[in-house]
């Protein structure tokens with residue numbers, strides 16, 4: 187095995203981690219904090235890609251600005267969704283599932299009606315560099331850096347701000363948080379907005395790399411759900427990071443030798459194995475260990 | 486309106502289709518430390534949860550400083566200055582001790598500053614162990630943390646539900662001392678649910694006796710000091 191091949195594997199590994207993280211993080215944060223499985227997550231990603239593509243082609247704005255508009259626009263849309271739809275279903279998990287599914291159908295069919303079967307893609311920045319006989323896309327590396335930066339920011343907010351303390355307290359015991367003066371409705375509203383904004387950003391970032399069609403969200407949600415199941419909602423950040431790293435470790439060699447389809451099959455099998463042994467995912471398993479230690483009185 | 490700090494009138498509340506509170510009326514005056522006593526299951530914790538707003542009021546009314554809070558959410562009532570310390574403590578097990586205390590900051594939005602100094606003075610162990618994960622604390626330490634958490638935000642009224650439950654006598658003693666000091670030095674008004682006779686007679690100036698979701702007697706200080714009378718009401 188040549189050094190060039192190793193570097194290329196590493197590159198594919200980073201590419202895969204970035205994809206899983208960006209596809210899953212918004213879904214996972216919403217599941218972990220709000221405890222709702224958002225079946226419209228893929229359509230929120232699609233919405234992000236459409237906003238970027240449309241503002242780029244029709245309003246001729248610079249691409250980074252288009253992407254920022256996607257993030258903000260989908261984030262605001264997510265807040266409206268929470269305020270007027272999701273909020274009614276907090277005591278009814280099945281209802282929330284059906285409601286978000288309904289929203290996803292309305293969004294994808296509505297997009298088809300309004301914008302037709304496809305849009306012309308945004309051109310991909312042609313930054314490439316090579317090592318030996320292998321060449322790499324600079325944009326893919328940028329995606330990896332952005333994904334890691336988002337995880338770091340999320341971690342900082344979660345563990346080093348008052349908002350983070352209140353959010354974690356709400357996850358652990360929402361009634362007690364309320365009784366101490368935390369408006370948990372605002373926490374849920376904000377979390378849903380942030381999770382949606384992350385979906386919008388993901389759609390925007392991948393818009394130059396894929397075809398822009400109303401059902402494009404599907405390619406993201408498959409892997410997003412696998413990543414969420416393996417990571418578990420007990421701790422969205424630890425869960426997303428460990429799960430993306432582990433799944434990519436399995437999928438990268440498979441995709442690079444046997445093709446993308448085998449990579450996806452590998453992901454599914456890995457997910458089945460993990461939930462067979464860790465039903466609450468990796469972060470749920472860590473949480474169980476912590477609680478067992480607490481019960482024994484050691485930290 | 487009367488000058489009562491807390492005025493509960495004909496309160497009816499419960500779970501599902503059952504009414505547990507069957508019309509509770511009580512008044513707490515500024516600066517008082519009042520106990521509510523009664524055997525298990527008569528609705529003492531239900532009363533506390535309804536006053537803080539975790540359970541909704543089905544009939545009757547609750548007012549704080551003469552203003553009705555009956556239709557406010559729990560977080561809005563806390564912001565008006567009610568500090569709630571539930572039965573079973575309900576600290577946040579995965580947060581550190583310090584983060585648990587920070588959660589009390591949203592109580593009483595009218596305050597000028599937080600009271601970490603006071604909390605650490607009353608319970609020095611909370612300062613020593615402030616980085617420790619709260620779930621690893623013993624029952625007594627968790628009780629001090631739950632009290633400290635409510636004090637950080639300078640409440641005007643403290644609702645304290647069975648602080649002695651499952652806690653060793655020496656720590657019950659320490660908590661009793663802290664409550665007396667808070668009541669006298671900080672002029673904090675306290676509504677205390679308790680079944681521990683020693684703690685009741687040590688700290689309370691009067692008490693309401695509850696049975697089957699109703700107040701059945703007003704106990705004076707003399708009655709509280711009389712072990713037999715008190716024992717009767719604790720085991721109606």
Ligand SMILES: Nc1ncnc2c1ncn2[C@@H]1O[C@H](COP(=O)(O)OP(=O)(O)O)[C@@H](O)[C@H]1O
Pocket residue numbers: 500505523524525526527528529530531532
């Ligand atoms: N979450 C709940 N759901 C349904 N019933 C409850 C709940 N909590 C308490 N109860 C019932 O309400 C009654 C009063 O309980 P509680 O207020 O906890 O009594 P106390 O604090 O005086 O021991 C009991 O019969 C109890 O079984």
Ligand SMILES: [Mg+2]
Pocket residue numbers: 529530531572647
């Ligand atoms: Mg009780």
